[in-house]
Every structure is written in C-alpha cells, then in structure tokens.
Amino acid sequence: SQTIHQWPATLVQPVGSPLSLECTVEGTSNPNLYWYRQAAGRGLQLLFYSVGIGQISSEVPQNLSASRPQDRQFILSSKKLLLSDSGFYLCAWNPGLRTDTQYFGPGTRLTVL
Amino acid sequence: DQQVKQNSPSLSVQEGRISILNCDYTNSMFDYFLWYKKYPAEGPTFLISISSIKDKNEDGRFTVFLNKSAKHLSLHIVPSQPGDSAVYFCAASKNTGGFKTIFGAGTRLFVKA
Numbered sequence: 307s308q309t310i311h312q313w314p315a316t317l318v319q320p321v322g323s324p325l326s327l328e329c330t331v332e333g334t335s336n337p338n339l340y341w342y343r344q345a346a347g348r349g350l351q352l353l354f355y356s357v358g359i360g361q362i363s364s365e366v367p368q369n370l371s372a373s374r375p376q377d378r379q380f381i382l383s384s385k386k387l388l389l390s391d392s393g394f395y396l397c398a399w400n401p402g403l404r405t406d407t408q409y410f411g412p413g414t415r416l417t418v419l
Numbered sequence: 420d421q422q423v424k425q426n427s428p429s430l431s432v433q434e435g436r437i438s439i440l441n442c443d444y445t446n447s448m449f450d451y452f453l454w455y456k457k458y459p460a461e462g463p464t465f466l467i468s469i470s471s472i473k474d475k476n477e478d479g480r481f482t483v484f485l486n487k488s489a490k491h492l493s494l495h496i497v498p499s500q501p502g503d504s505a506v507y508f509c510a511a512s513k514n515t516g517g518f519k520t521i522f523g524a525g526t527r528l529f530v531k532a
Contacts, residue, residue: 342522349425349524350463350508365519396462406451406512408520410462 308333312397312411319418325370325384327414329397332378337399339380340408341372344394356380357402392418422446423511425523434532438496442509442523445490449511449521452485454494457506457525466507467494499530 309332319325331337341353352365354372362372369388373381380397394415398408424443432438444452450471455463469476469483469492476483482495496503506527512520 340520350510350522352520352522355519363519394460398462406453406468406520407465410455410464413460413462415460 308399308409310397310399310409310411312395312414314414315412316415317417319387319416321389321418322386325382325387325391325416327382327395327397327416329380329382329411330378331399334378334399334401336377336402338402339374340398340400341380341382342396342398342410344396344413346393350396353382387418389418392416421524423509423521423523425509425526427526428524429527429529431529431531432499434501434530435498438494438499438503438528438530440494440496440507440509440526440528442492442494443490444492444511446511446513446521447487447490449513451512452483452492453510453512453520454481454483455508455510455522456503457508463508496528499528501530501532504528504530 311330338357340355342350344350356362356374359374370384394413396413397411400408422445453468454466456466457463467478467481467483469485474485485492506525508525509523510520
C-alpha cells in the first residue's frame with residue numbers, strides 16, 4: 307500500500323531564517339506531487355505541483371520554491387521566511403493516470419515569529 | 420480569482436438529519452469535482468467525486484449532485500452523525516498533465532448529538 311510522509315510535524319522559525327520541508331511517498335512510482343498551504347481560517351492553496359523529477363510548476367508568486375530531486379521526494383524551501391509564510395503545509399500525491407483523487411500527508415504546522 | 424467557492428463557512432445540523440454542503444465554480448473546463456473531509460491538524464481525506472459527464476454519484480450516506488448549467492455542486496450526508504463533524508472542502512480538477520486541483524475555502528460542519 308502507498309503511504310506519504312511529511313516532516314517535521316511542527317516547526318517554529320524566526321523571520322529571515324531558511325526553510326526546508328520534506329515529503330516522501332512510498333509504494334508507488336512516478337506519482338504527481340503537490341504542495342498546498344492552508345492559512346488560518348482559509349482553504350487550501352495550491353503552491354506547486356510536479357509530474358516528474360525536476361519538473362516543477364509554480365502556481366503563485368511567492369517566497370517559496372520547490373524541488374523534486376528523486377521520483378518520490380518533494381521538498382519545499384525558502385531562503386528567508388516571512389511572517390506571512392506561517393500556515394499548515396500539506397503534501398499530496400496521486401498516481402498520475404486518469405485519476406483525480408489526491409492523497410494527503412499529515413501536514414506541517416509552520417509558525418514564523 | 421476564486422474558481423471554486425464555498426460561500427457558507429459553517430453549518431450546524433442535528434444528528435440524524437440531512438447535511439447539505441454547497442459549492443459553486445466558475446470554470447466550465449473542470450473534468451472532475453471532489454469532496455474532501457478534514458479534521459484539525461490532519462491532512463484532508465478523499466470522500467467522494469463526480470465526473471463532469473455525470474449529475475449524481477452516491478456512496479453510502481454521501482451523495483454528490485452536479486448541476487453543470489448552474490455551475491453548482493452539493494454534498495448530501497444522510498443521516499448525519501456526530502463523527503461527520505469536520506471541515507469539508509469542495510475541489511475541482513482538470514487534466515493538465517497533473518490533474519491540477521483547485522480547492523474551495525471549506526465549510527465547517529457541526530453535527531449535534
């Protein structure tokens with residue numbers, strides 16, 4: 307069966323510090339991978355998605371970047387965090403065939419102080 | 420540009436009664452519509468979906484209705500149970516090579532015992 311991991315679960319970082327959130331998927335190959343952010347009291351905003359190694363599509367201009375160094379690894383990064391980067395970050399995957407369902411990880415709660 | 424809108428931030432329903440959650444969209448090119456359920460501090464879990472070529476899909480207590488002319492879909496939960504209390508996200512996707520999915524802001528459902 308497939309599983310998706312995210313770490314860390316929670317993170318408190320000062321403004322201006324770097325960020326690296328990691329997501330890995332097990333039990334599948336060549337998945338589509340997604341990063342979402344849920345700001346307090348708001349819906350899920352798609353940040354990045356990837357259909358393959360090294361292929362990243364950015365949905366909104368922002369202070370964040372994403373990379374996919376391996377087939378089942380997706381990394382969300384920032385060089386300098388802003389207060390507005392606080393939120394709940396979710397990684398998701400789907401098989402990438404004719405299927406629409408996405409499977410989400412447990413999320414990372416990021417607080418920037 | 421909110422392509423998927425959930426205009427009711429919250430809904431309260433008595434146990435055993437019907438819960439109806441509504442969603443409107445603006446882009447007629449969406450291929451699939453989905454509902455996800457989310458508990459606090461967890462990732463969303465897929466609940467039910469419907470293809471744009473259908474107008475109804477049923478799975479146990481959950482039924483999704485799609486009205487393409489009105490660009491409207493709804494999720495019916497019958498009968499509602501206290502364990503259904505969660506945030507429900509409406510989502511729409513189109514196959515851009517990665518099934519990009521747009522989420523609504525969510526509706527918090529309270530089912531009172």
